[in-house]
């Protein structure tokens with residue numbers, strides 16, 4: 001299978017009053033065309049920043065981005081405009097990202113206008129109606145405004161707008177978190193169907209672990225700007241090797257009455273992403289931490305086939 | 321009160337946590353009729369001035385969308401301290417310390433109190449909102465999807481904070497959420513809302529082990545199961561009804577697999593099927609089910 005996206009040692013630092021904030025710090029992965037890479041991790045660990053840096057919505061600090069075989073780490077504004085056709089983003093809150101003064105038809109047509117793709121109005125409208133049909137938006141919504149739609153339909157608008165330029169890669173930043181579960185299932189099914197039909201590649205950022213398991217081929221777990229574990233979706237739910245991943249999976253609230261509480265509680269001080277030191281960033285909260293963990297940064301290591309973990313003591317902890 | 325359908329259950333009973341889940345009209349509707357009672361006073365009848373007092377001190381609210389509720393030109397620390405100062409006799413210094421403490425409690429290093437909201441991630445902003453709401457130990461906390469932007473470990477930490485409020489200060493909690501796992505973790509009673517109406521209401525046990533309304537059943541069925549792999553998720557067919565154009569009869573009938581002719585007309589009255597368990601479904605009218 002063909003690789004569509006590869007990032008190498010990607011970093012994004014923000015300058016703050018108190019020092020350098022390491023939002024994304026040395027992330028490397030590759031994704032094959034037509035697949036979904038799920039990205040999970042603690043709130044504030046850098047997931048959105050990672051997605052935005054790949055799309056050039058943030059300027060990267062270091063590292064390389066390779067897309068469709070081309071190094072796109074540095075691009076001119078003209079190249080970036082071309083690139084945007086192939087890379088799109090869907091946000092969590094479609095409401096905040098849709099212009100309230102534009103009708104649904106206008107919102108979906110906007111990218112076509114920007115790229116001067118269908119100069120005639122009739123053609124544009126036809127294209128818009130086609131894509132509305134694909135994402136399951138009724139004809140009559142064409143002339144409605146965002147506030148007149150519910151969350152599920154608004155997210156369909158977000159998807160339609162992202163799809164209209166026929167992109168290859170879509171960064172989905174919590175696209176279903178704000179939706180009712182019954183609507184969430186409809187949108188997820190739609191996204192998976194679109195992926196099959198169009199061979200789309202998704203980077204899927206979410207906090208909902210059952211959703212990420214359902215939709216992803218591979219999953220990567222991030223902690224404080226770094227990737228701490230990566231494996232196939234079912235593999236990682238069967239075997240969590242990193243202490244943070246273990247805690248994460250154990251904390252999933254079960255929708256059951258009197259479900260047994262098996263949660264691993266994380267204690268200890270939260271590490272600040274500002275002026276980090278060479279150490280395991282999880283060490284202050286890790287129940288397995290040894291002095292070495294505070295002195296040396298572990299490397300990402302392949303523990304079993306295609307299963308990567310960043311922990312000094314991964315073998316001991318897991319009896320491998 | 322932002323949404324219709326929030327009745328009085330929960331208020332007055334100091335240790336009750338009520339979960340409201342399901343479809344609340346979105347965009348939210350106005351409360352058209354009915355009353356919202358808090359300590360025997362109808363909140364909808366109160367003048368704005370009294371309402372403000374109640375809202376700030378006795379009642380706290382957490383909204384889903386932190387971006388619109390935080391002030392972009394004030395640091396997060398200042399915003400928490402402001403609420404603390406309003407509700408206690410602390411000095412500015414003490415309030416700042418308390419603000420840093422609150423940040424730590426929601427899992428954000430205290431040193432980041434001088435950051436502005438735009439320097440925070442989505443989930444961090446949501447946690448600032450939670451810190452503000454909890455800072456004044458309210459008697460009633462209304463939380464609208466308070467943890468959607470949080471990972472499950474931080475979410476667990478926040479739910480624990482809310483449970484502590486319940487235990488230590490007798491705070492009542494009304495939690496509005498789509499997350500059935502969260503409800504199971506912290507609520508005592510559950511109201512399932514569809515199109516602005518409570519269609520099923522009962523104890524946690526009633527709703528999780530003896531659900532009766534077809535919408536409630538569909539809601540549980542459409543959850544992706546973490547232990548099971550299915551290619552396609554089960555869905556409740558159809559769309560959420562347009563709040564300005566609700567169907568006649570049972571509002572769920574166009575999507576209900578059990579709908580009969582009788583469901584399409586007239587008002588469906590709630591039926592008490594046990595002391596604690598209420599269902600609003602036509603099939604229970606004559607005790608058929």
Ligand SMILES: Nc1ncnc2c1ncn2[C@@H]1O[C@H](COP(=O)(O)OP(=O)(O)OP(=O)(O)O)[C@@H](O)[C@H]1O
Pocket residue numbers: 014016021022023042043044045046047048049050273438439440441442443444469471
């Ligand atoms: N514009 C900015 N200026 C300064 N710091 C920023 C900025 N944007 C993000 N950060 C910081 O970078 C870190 C990562 O933020 P990011 O939004 O990527 O997190 P996230 O993983 O998407 O979190 P969440 O799950 O809560 O959305 C956080 O510490 C955040 O405060």
Ligand code: SF4
Pocket residue numbers: 242243244280281282283284286287288289290293298310311312313314
């Ligand atoms: S390297 Fe050490 S501190 Fe880090 S996860 Fe492994 S055992 Fe824990």
Ligand SMILES: [Mg+2]
Pocket residue numbers: 047048049441442443
């Ligand atoms: Mg984010």
